[in-house]
Amino acid sequence: MKITRTVFVSLAFGLLLTGTAQAAEQKFTVVINAYDTTIPELNVEGVTVKNIRAFNVLNEPEALVVKKGTSVKITIENKSPISEGFSIDAYKIQEVIKAGETKTVSFKADKPGAFTIWCQLHPQNIHLPGSLNVVD
Amino acid sequence: MKITRTVFVSLAFGLLLTGTAQAAEQKFTVVINAYDTTIPELNVEGVTVKNIRAFNVLNEPEALVVKKGTSVKITIENKSPISEGFSIDAYKIQEVIKAGETKTVSFKADKPGAFTIWCQLHPQNIHLPGSLNVVD
Amino acid sequence: MKITRTVFVSLAFGLLLTGTAQAAEQKFTVVINAYDTTIPELNVEGVTVKNIRAFNVLNEPEALVVKKGTSVKITIENKSPISEGFSIDAYKIQEVIKAGETKTVSFKADKPGAFTIWCQLHPQNIHLPGSLNVVD
Numbered sequence: 001m002k003i004t005r006t007v008f009v010s011l012a013f014g015l016l017l018t019g020t021a022q023a024a025e026q027k028f029t030v031v032i033n034a035y036d037t038t039i040p041e042l043n044v045e046g047v048t049v050k051n052i053r054a055f056n057v058l059n060e061p062e063a064l065v066v067k068k069g070t071s072v073k074i075t076i077e078n079k080s081p082i083s084e085g086f087s088i089d090a091y092k093i094q095e096v097i098k099a100g101e102t103k104t105v106s107f108k109a110d111k112p113g114a115f116t117i118w119c120q121l122h123p124q125n126i127h128l129p130g131s132l133n134v135v136d
Numbered sequence: 137m138k139i140t141r142t143v144f145v146s147l148a149f150g151l152l153l154t155g156t157a158q159a160a161e162q163k164f165t166v167v168i169n170a171y172d173t174t175i176p177e178l179n180v181e182g183v184t185v186k187n188i189r190a191f192n193v194l195n196e197p198e199a200l201v202v203k204k205g206t207s208v209k210i211t212i213e214n215k216s217p218i219s220e221g222f223s224i225d226a227y228k229i230q231e232v233i234k235a236g237e238t239k240t241v242s243f244k245a246d247k248p249g250a251f252t253i254w255c256q257l258h259p260q261n262i263h264l265p266g267s268l269n270v271v272d
Numbered sequence: 273m274k275i276t277r278t279v280f281v282s283l284a285f286g287l288l289l290t291g292t293a294q295a296a297e298q299k300f301t302v303v304i305n306a307y308d309t310t311i312p313e314l315n316v317e318g319v320t321v322k323n324i325r326a327f328n329v330l331n332e333p334e335a336l337v338v339k340k341g342t343s344v345k346i347t348i349e350n351k352s353p354i355s356e357g358f359s360i361d362a363y364k365i366q367e368v369i370k371a372g373e374t375k376t377v378s379f380k381a382d383k384p385g386a387f388t389i390w391c392q393l394h395p396q397n398i399h400l401p402g403s404l405n406v407v408d
Contacts, residue, residue, distance in 0.1 A: 035397035045354040056397035061386040063199045065405035082181040114197040125171035125192035133201035199335045218317040250333040261307035261328035269337035
């Protein structure tokens with residue numbers, strides 16, 4: 001009788017302690033921004049750089065990390081002037097977000113590993129990929 | 137006596153609960169891709185960009201995360217048309233993977249911290265670095 | 273009485289077991305490097321690339337991951353020839369590190385989520401952003 005009670009109490013404490021270390025749910029906001037940079041010649045602090053031409057779209061933040069089992073909700077805000085893609089193949093996510101719009105994707109992070117977050121619409125070296133890590 | 141028994145049971149529950157949260161092993165696949173992009177002028181959804189020239193090699197996924205103590209196995213597939221490097225200095229990893237080939241590296245993630253995954257053959261702003269995080 | 277004692281012992285074991293899985297402190301070193309690449313024409317292993325011009329500043333490593341509750345200390349070494357910025361808005365971090373100098377930022381990672389590490393001085397597609405993940 002006494003053992004049953006103490007085991008129950010121990011279990012309760014165990015769940016409590018373990019529970020504080022596990023996230024049931026994690027929300028992220030990823031902002032997609034386009035950066036268009038042209039620098040014919042620039043002198044900064046005595047250093048000269050020139051002939052720089054770069055156009056890139058970035059997901060900010062780029063890398064997302066959760067524990068396995070977490071319910072993930074990602075709100076994607078597209079601040080690029082054109083439509084952008086947001087895909088995570090392993091989780092069957094493939095969204096197109098129009099310029100100025102916001103979409104939300106939700107999933108249970110039940111597959112451990114590292115997965116590429118990529119834009120299915122544009123070259124990967126223009127819209128740089130991010131990553132999702134689900135840690136076991 | 138009673139205390140000894142209940143302590144044993146508590147410990148067993150504790151190990152069980154803690155145990156479910158630890159990964160013994162994690163496998164990753166990283167694909168190395170080269171992207172060669174030239175856009176003299178492009179109009180998309182009413183937005184014009186021009187004079188874009190970018191050549192980059194990317195590791196996909198770029199960021200890997202494991203718990204400390206995990207046995208890590210990374211399979212690296214080189215889909216670039218030339219040899220590419222894959223180095224993680226803190227874990228004494230330095231591989232060259234020929235075009236179209238695949239190599240596997242294995243190690244015990246016993247050092248916590250964040251480590252750069254980089255190509256020892258090419259400039260870092262052409263073959264962009266990734267990262268390995270070992271979480272304590 | 274007996275229950276009180278066993279509960280206390282259970283709690284002690286629980287804390288012990290949970291304690292081993294939690295990092296009290298994590299130190300990182302992030303090196304900021306500038307890469308200036310110009311390739312008029314290059315033939316490597318029978319593959320020709322040309323007209324490559326890229327200037328980028330990178331944080332190495334780019335992605336940092338800790339458990340919620342960790343005391344984080346980041347040492348930032350600026351090896352770029354000019355001043356560089358290091359900002360994490362959610363943790364009210366906004367530093368300028370002069371060329372050749374080193375700064376250290378410390379904070380308690382008490383807000384879970386993914387946060388952009390960005391340079392407040394330069395375009396994001398020139399000095400590429402990193403990320404901080406605080407895992408609950």
